[in-house]
Amino acid sequence: MKAVLIHYGKLLGSSFLLLLVVITILFALLEAAPGDPVQSLVGDAPVSEQFREQLVAAYGLDRSVVERYFIYMGSVLTGDLGTSFTTQTPVLDRILGRLGNTLALAIPATVISTLGGIILGVIAARTRNPLLDTGISGGAVGMFSIPNFWLGLMLIAIFSVQLGWLPAQGTASYGQSGIALEHMVLPLITLVTSQFAYNIRVMRSSMIESLGQDFVDTARSKGLSYRQIVWRHGMPNAMLPMITITGYGVGLILAGSVLVERVFGWPGMGLLLVESINNNDTLVVLGVAIVITVCILIANILTDIVYGLADPRLRARFRPKGSES
Amino acid sequence: MSAEPETTPLAKVTDLAVNLPTGRKQSVDAVRHVNLEVFAGEKIGIIGESGSGKSVTGRSIAGLLPTSPRVKLEGSIIVDGEEMIGADAAAWQQVRTHKVGMIFQDPLTYLNPVIRVGRQVEESIAPSKWKNRDPVVQEKSLNFLRLAGFPSPTEVSRKYPHELSGGMRQRVLIAIAIAKRPRLLIADEPTTALDTTVQKRVLETLATTVSETQTSLILISHDIGVVASMTERIYVMYRGRVVESGSTSQILSAPNHPYTQALLRSVRSLSEPDVDLYSIPLELRRKLEMEDVA
Amino acid sequence: MSHGAVPKITQTGGNRPKQQTWKVYLRKPAVVIFLTLLVIMVLVSFIGPNFVGSPFSTAHAPLQAPGGANPLGTDHLGRDYLARVVYGGRTSLLVGFTVALLCMTVGLLVGGLAGFYGGVVDTLLVKVAEFFQVIPGLLLALVAAALLGSNVTIIIGILAVTMWPVVARIARAEAMRIAELGYVESARAAGFSRFRIFWSDAVPNAMPPVLVATTMTVGLAILLESGLAFLGIGDANRPSWGALLNLAQPYITSAWWLAAIPGLCIFIVVLAVNMLGDALNDVLNPNIGKVK
Numbered sequence: 001m002k003a004v005l006i007h008y009g010k011l012l013g014s015s016f017l018l019l020l021v022v023i024t025i026l027f028a029l030l031e032a033a034p035g036d037p038v039q040s041l042v043g044d045a046p047v048s049e050q051f052r053e054q055l056v057a058a059y060g061l062d063r064s065v066v067e068r069y070f071i072y073m074g075s076v077l078t079g080d081l082g083t084s085f086t087t088q089t090p091v092l093d094r095i096l097g098r099l100g101n102t103l104a105l106a107i108p109a110t111v112i113s114t115l116g117g118i119i120l121g122v123i124a125a126r127t128r129n130p131l132l133d134t135g136i137s138g139g140a141v142g143m144f145s146i147p148n149f150w151l152g153l154m155l156i157a158i159f160s161v162q163l164g165w166l167p168a169q170g171t172a173s174y175g176q177s178g179i180a181l182e183h184m185v186l187p188l189i190t191l192v193t194s195q196f197a198y199n200i201r202v203m204r205s206s207m208i209e210s211l212g213q214d215f216v217d218t219a220r221s222k223g224l225s226y227r228q229i230v231w232r233h234g235m236p237n238a239m240l241p242m243i244t245i246t247g248y249g250v251g252l253i254l255a256g257s258v259l260v261e262r263v264f265g266w267p268g269m270g271l272l273l274v275e276s277i278n279n280n281d282t283l284v285v286l287g288v289a290i291v292i293t294v295c296i297l298i299a300n301i302l303t304d305i306v307y308g309l310a311d312p313r314l315r316a317r318f319r320p321k322g323s324e325s
Numbered sequence: 326m327s328a329e330p331e332t333t334p335l336a337k338v339t340d341l342a343v344n345l346p347t348g349r350k351q352s353v354d355a356v357r358h359v360n361l362e363v364f365a366g367e368k369i370g371i372i373g374e375s376g377s378g379k380s381v382t383g384r385s386i387a388g389l390l391p392t393s394p395r396v397k398l399e400g401s402i403i404v405d406g407e408e409m410i411g412a413d414a415a416a417w418q419q420v421r422t423h424k425v426g427m428i429f430q431d432p433l434t435y436l437n438p439v440i441r442v443g444r445q446v447e448e449s450i451a452p453s454k455w456k457n458r459d460p461v462v463q464e465k466s467l468n469f470l471r472l473a474g475f476p477s478p479t480e481v482s483r484k485y486p487h488e489l490s491g492g493m494r495q496r497v498l499i500a501i502a503i504a505k506r507p508r509l510l511i512a513d514e515p516t517t518a519l520d521t522t523v524q525k526r527v528l529e530t531l532a533t534t535v536s537e538t539q540t541s542l543i544l545i546s547h548d549i550g551v552v553a554s555m556t557e558r559i560y561v562m563y564r565g566r567v568v569e570s571g572s573t574s575q576i577l578s579a580p581n582h583p584y585t586q587a588l589l590r591s592v593r594s595l596s597e598p599d600v601d602l603y604s605i606p607l608e609l610r611r612k613l614e615m616e617d618v619a
Numbered sequence: 620m621s622h623g624a625v626p627k628i629t630q631t632g633g634n635r636p637k638q639q640t641w642k643v644y645l646r647k648p649a650v651v652i653f654l655t656l657l658v659i660m661v662l663v664s665f666i667g668p669n670f671v672g673s674p675f676s677t678a679h680a681p682l683q684a685p686g687g688a689n690p691l692g693t694d695h696l697g698r699d700y701l702a703r704v705v706y707g708g709r710t711s712l713l714v715g716f717t718v719a720l721l722c723m724t725v726g727l728l729v730g731g732l733a734g735f736y737g738g739v740v741d742t743l744l745v746k747v748a749e750f751f752q753v754i755p756g757l758l759l760a761l762v763a764a765a766l767l768g769s770n771v772t773i774i775i776g777i778l779a780v781t782m783w784p785v786v787a788r789i790a791r792a793e794a795m796r797i798a799e800l801g802y803v804e805s806a807r808a809a810g811f812s813r814f815r816i817f818w819s820d821a822v823p824n825a826m827p828p829v830l831v832a833t834t835m836t837v838g839l840a841i842l843l844e845s846g847l848a849f850l851g852i853g854d855a856n857r858p859s860w861g862a863l864l865n866l867a868q869p870y871i872t873s874a875w876w877l878a879a880i881p882g883l884c885i886f887i888v889v890l891a892v893n894m895l896g897d898a899l900n901d902v903l904n905p906n907i908g909k910v911k
Contacts, residue, residue, distance in 0.1 A: 018750060018753060018754075022754060025759070029762065029763055029766045029767065030766060034767070141890065141894055141897055142890060144893070145842075145886055145889040145893050146886050147845050147849075147861075147885050147886065147889070149846060149849050150864060150881075150885065153868060153878045154878070154879065157871055157875040157878065157879070161872050213434065214431060215437040217435065218429065218435045218437070218498070219448075221387060221425075221426060222421065222449045222501070222505065223418050223421035223422025223423070225418065228455070232455060233437050233440075236439045236440070237437070237438070240439075248752060251754065254755070254758075258757070258758070258850070259846050259849065262849070262850060263868070273761070274850055274851075277850070278851065285762055285766070286762070289758060293754060293758075300753060310439070312438070312439060312487070312488075313438060313487045
């Protein structure tokens with residue numbers, strides 16, 4: 001019990017540390033950015049002398065780098081991401097307003113890519129038909145070689161422009177609010193593809209490895225059928241690496257959603273990031289990066305909890321393979 | 326000596342040859358023209374150095390060779406009156422479910438790390454009752470764990486393999502193997518991975534469970550001492566062949582084959598102070614290899 | 620004929636099996652196909668610019684369909700699209716290969732030394748690699764490029780910084796394996812310096828898996844660069860395939876080929892590189908008969 005508490009304590013600690021590192025990197029980039037620091041904070045907007053002084057005081061631009069670093073760190077950690085100059089509203093509010101739309105794509109994308117990857121990966125691993133295996137594995141390489149934004153554009157060209165079956169832009173028809181299902185189809189396909197392909201590959205090799213383990217011989221000696229061996233003994237062990245991969249996959253899907261939201265005009269965090277980059281609304285850019293990082297860290301903590309539930313040897317993975325004493 | 330009159334053997338291997346793939350195009354003749362039989366209730370041993378084909382022979386009888394189509398089997402394996410070479414998967418499954426059990430060398434890797442021990446024993450008793458667990462089966466599995474030397478089986482059945490010591494894991498493997506009440510138990514180096522002190526106790530457990538359940542035993546080991554204390558007859562294997570077989574006492578006291586003589590001498594040189602350290606000479610190996618080719 | 624699979628321990632003549640590995644590799648049908656494709660794309664991108672017209676001249680009618688005077692049509696400003704695609708390929712491939720080369724060099728050195736010597740550097744490398752595994756490179760590259768500006772050098776630098784740990788991790792694992800082998804100790808006892816052993820044994824042994832990782836890096840770098848360029852973050856003077864896609868998006872309804880062609884080019888190159896890496900991995904780690 002104690003070991004478990006220590007483990008989760010360490011996990012929380014390292015996640016927090018990771019967040020600090022990201023904030024530090026962002027601060028360093030901000031410092032390294034060329035040009036007038038005030039202008040790079042507010043972007044292209046004209047700055048009145050009064051506003052400039054206000055900013056200089058607020059961000060401590062008259063102080064030393066070290067002091068500025070701690071001021072920035074302190075305000076970020078207390079949830080103050082600054083004010084967006086384009087809308088003059090708090091950055092955090094703008095981002096949280098978009099978070100729901102991003103998650104509306106990212107969560108189903110994670111679920112679909114994981115489940116689909118597991119199913120096809122298992123099929124590829126256990127089939128005795130080499131053509132089917134090569135087909136699935138090769139198809140997976142093909143899928144993660146497609147630039148996902150280009151896939152999105154082509155899907156629009158085919159299904160929206162040529163065939164007129166599905167809408168190309170936004171979350172719902174013009175003037176409607178909320179998210180319409182038919183608006184989700186193309187963005188989801190686009191977002192899912194590469195992670196789905198990656199998961200197939202991981203699941204396939206993980207299942208093959210799992211079915212090559214010695215305990216499979218024990219299962220065979222009990223007189224189990226191949227099916228029973230695959231599902232009872234192969235699966236639970238093959239799933240362990242899948243859980244870790246799904247955790248990392250959330251990060252990749254969130255990053256990928258920046259491109260997908262841009263292609264489909266999907267008003268999520270990613271599109272906000274792109275708009276803010278174009279408007280030089282630096283604080284929003286940094287804010288989105290921080291919020292995405294937090295989402296990724298939460299996903300990782302959840303992954304770790306699931307892993308702990310799935311693998312009774314919670315601590316065994318911190319040792320090199322097979323060195324259990 | 327077995328009390329039963331010797332009629333038909335429980336398992337009979339005739340002229341068995343096994344070819345295993347070792348690489349993209351290479352393969353190796355792991356077992357060549359092996360004859361072997363074991364009667365009901367009998368305990369026999371197979372000794373030989375690593376690579377002698379003893380494990381492959383054992384696995385052939387249990388139907389646990391790799392499933393690759395490149396594995397080639399020839400000859401005859403008759404288990405309980407049924408010819409198993411060329412038999413279909415269902416027939417093999419029948420043999421594995423009811424007739425032949427196997428105990429493996431490395432007790433950690435041969436247990437599923439994410440399934441509780443009790444469940445792994447239950448699965449051996451009733452493979453089909455996986456989803457809805459049967460209390461009767463659970464009770465039975467506790468009995469088998471007790472038989473395998475656990476005084477408080479309930480506690481053990483709730484543990485995962487990594488929570489047990491090496492000796493305990495090996496006992497669990499024994500419980501799994503006997504839980505389906507097989508006619509024949511094949512133990513492949515069951516104590517090699519264990520400490521000497523634990524080894525002794527596990528062997529005692531194996532001996533008592535086998536005699537209590539009246540199961541035939543094929544004990545495979547490179548350790549002559551282990552085999553001698555447990556078996557009635559011994560087969561000596563070298564380079565994929567049986568070079569000598571006979572009653573345990575005869576093999577130990579008057580070995581005929583030069584390889585067996587050398588093997589016994591090298592073992593004695595380790596344990597008896599008045600015998601000089603001895604290892605099987607290269608000339609003998611060369612000579613045996615020449616005979617093999619001829 | 621030798622029966623037992625006796626591994627030949629050859630310190631000096633270790634080239635023979637290596638040559639055979641390459642032979643097996645180059646004979647695979649997938650390798651032949653995708654290597655040819657890749658070579659064609661590379662030749663077109665690096666020699667092609669000498670044969671096509673200017674990618675900036677607006678002398679033609681805008682939005683012409685492929686065929687006729689302009690084999691790939693023209694863009695919205697009347698620029699020859701073939702020239703733009705060929706020049707764009709040069710930028711995309713330059714970024715992809717340069718990033719991969721940087722990652723390979725840095726990854727091999729840092730990962731190899733960390734794995735071979737252990738210690739603080741090793742701990743640090745593990746942490747850094749873990750960091751980049753959790754935080755996606757695209758996100759960091761996006762923010763960094765947005766703040767630092769975006770000429771080709773900066774993009775290459777940013778991508779290399781986010782991507783080298785993958786290669787380093789693989790080099791580290793291999794170097795660790797080598798360092799634990801007995802002969803390193805005996806070579807040291809014989810008076811060879813540890814660094815020399817690192818250089819003559821650890822590095823060559825780590826090379827095959829590092830090469831696999833590097834090929835994958837080429838593909839990923841091209842994908843990331845085109846993603847950034849698609850978002851408008853790229854060198855305006857040297858538009859890559861991704862930048863062409865960015866410009867093509869508004870015309871997706873009227874001139875779909877403007878988007879189709881550069882995207883297809885990215886896809887072909889990345890697919891070829893990934894397939895080659897995959898086949899290399901298969902040759903280096905054959906896993907036959909592993910399923911029981």
